[in-house]
Amino acid sequence: MYLLFDIGGTKTRIAVASGFEKIEQKVSFETPHIFEDACVRITEEVDRLTQGATITAAAGGVRGMLSGDHSKIIHESVLIDWVGKPLHARLRGIVNAPVYIENDAAVAGLGEARYGAGTGYKIVAYHTVSTGVGGARIVDRQIDSSHGGFEPGKQIIDVDHTIYPKFSERGTLEELISGEALEKRMGKKPYDIAQSDHVWTELALYLAHGLKNTTVYWSPDVIVLGGSMIVGDPRILRADITAYTQMLLGDIECPPILDASLEDQAGLYGGLALLEEVL
Numbered sequence: 001m002y003l004l005f006d007i008g009g010t011k012t013r014i015a016v017a018s019g020f021e022k023i024e025q026k027v028s029f030e031t032p033h034i035f036e037d038a039c040v041r042i043t044e045e046v047d048r049l050t051q052g053a054t055i056t057a058a059a060g061g062v063r064g065m066l067s068g069d070h071s072k073i074i075h076e077s078v079l080i081d082w083v084g085k086p087l088h089a090r091l092r093g094i095v096n097a098p099v100y101i102e103n104d105a106a107v108a109g110l111g112e113a114r115y116g117a118g119t120g121y122k123i124v125a126y127h128t129v130s131t132g133v134g135g136a137r138i139v140d141r142q143i144d145s146s147h148g149g150f151e152p153g154k155q156i157i158d159v160d161h162t163i164y165p166k167f168s169e170r171g172t173l174e175e176l177i178s179g180e181a182l183e184k185r186m187g188k189k190p191y192d193i194a195q196s197d198h199v200w201t202e203l204a205l206y207l208a209h210g211l212k213n214t215t216v217y218w219s220p221d222v223i224v225l226g227g228s229m230i231v232g233d234p235r236i237l238r239a240d241i242t243a244y245t246q247m248l249l250g251d252i253e254c255p256p257i258l259d260a261s262l263e264d265q266a267g268l269y270g271g272l273a274l275l276e277e278v279l
Contacts, residue, residue, distance in 0.1 A: 001053045002275055003046065003095055005060035006267030007031060007038075008104055009078035009131040014042065015268045016049050020276045023268055025049055033078070035085045043094050057279060058091065059100040060271035061107030063132075065149060070101045078131065078180075100274050104267055105134025106143050106150060108226060108260075111270030113138040116262040117224045125220035125255075127152055129207065129236065130227035133174040137218050142277065153178070157209050173210040177203045177236070179229050195234035203229070203236045208244030211257070215249060226260030 004023065006013040008031060015026035027045050032038040046055075064076030064083070071088040073079065091099045102110075109118075109126025118124035118138065127135035133153025137144040144150075158164070158171030167185045168175040175181050179190045182203070186193060193199060211223060229236055238259055246254045262269055 001050060001055055002272065003050070003055045003058035003097070004268045004271035004275075005042075005058065005062075005091075006104060006107065006271065007060070007062040007079075008267075009063045011264070012038070012042070013264065013268055014045050014049060015265075015271075017272055020272055023265060023272065026265070026268060028264070031079070033081055035079075035082045035087075038082070039090050039094070042091070046094055055095045055097040057098045057100070057275055058095045058271075059102075059107075059274040059278075061102050061104030061267045062087065063104045063134075065151070066101065066103060100271075100278060102143065102270075102274065103134065103136070103149050106136035107270035107274065108262075108266035109136040109138050109224070109270070110141075110143055110273045111262055111266040111268070112224045112226065112260050114141050114273040115269040116266060117258045117260050118222055121221040123219065123221045125214050125218050125223045126260075127207075127211070127214070127223065127225050128227035128260075129177055129179075129225065129229040131180050132178045133210075133227075135214075137220070141273070152210060152214060155210060155213055157206055163206070173206065176206045177210075177229065182229075190229060191232065191234065193234060197234075200234060200236055201240055204240035205244045207236060207241055208248055211241070211245045212248040215245070215252065215255060220255050222255050223257045224260050225257065226262075226266055231259055231263065 002017045004015045012031045013028045015023045064073040067074050112118045113124040124138040135152040136150040153174035156171045157173050242257045
């Protein structure tokens, strides 16, 4: 039995699979922001899912920037209490099996490249827009090599801080279009903002600036967009994103821009893909 996990800033998902074809059982719960509370809850859910069965290996993603050996989170703005804690060691103790950890956005991108919307493409650029903004470059169905991971949400779009001067301290893409940023700016949850509100069109334009950078830097065959701000309801409309990206690229060819297809299971399938690669 394989154990899969996807630990985000809002939700944690855990699943099991007996092979590399599909996920068989899964559970979802609010991510505890206190590390020790999270370990207790994860232990309980793993026990319920496995019913005492032996776990061969576990893999998945966690929000935040990881240390070089992927043993802990070293930088994170939401799961602050998790920073510096022995994440790998605790998960290893819970499952009593080898554990493989990657950034959650990179794992979700791998899931989409192997099992979802990116299937059949050699170079997949994956971006997720939800509580924050993350992503990764997937090449030949593997997370591309990097020194410190991928952080497309940290790219600066609002250089002179004129778009939202009171809400965007550094002018990053994440500070302009993430769900957390939108809630701060509008004073209500994104899902409470009508689809007809012009703000969704504004977000499409700002995201398009980021995708122009993605296209010229990563040269992908396809761009896959996931996360609640993209595939939720209401959402940043893909037609608007594509139109703005094509406009900004001008004579440069715009790759296909697709919605992620695995919904909230992308990270879990990415964990499955990780295990298929290493085992």
